[in-house]
Amino acid sequence: MKKLKNICLTIICLTIIIVLAALWGTMFLTDYFRCSSFEEPIFVVQKDIIDESGSGTYQGLGYTVEIEKYNHEVYGKGILSIDMKLFGKRIISAIT
16 A cells, blocks of 8 residues: 555656656747747746836746847837847857
């Protein structure tokens, strides 16, 4: 009986870890593909904002995104450059 409890507890713990890893992967990949196509990431919070256009550093779970934006009179707001780092290593750098 005790062995069955341990097996059930192990299965539950592994299931929780797998679900959390899948959620993190989904959030990361969503932001990754959005950044690589010059769109703002969704699953981040503002860390350091430099100016009123929204340029600055955004923090995700294990990754940071540095975005430089512009505000043009004719063309409106846009993204000038994106730099995404996963655990401190650069994985995306894009400049328009």
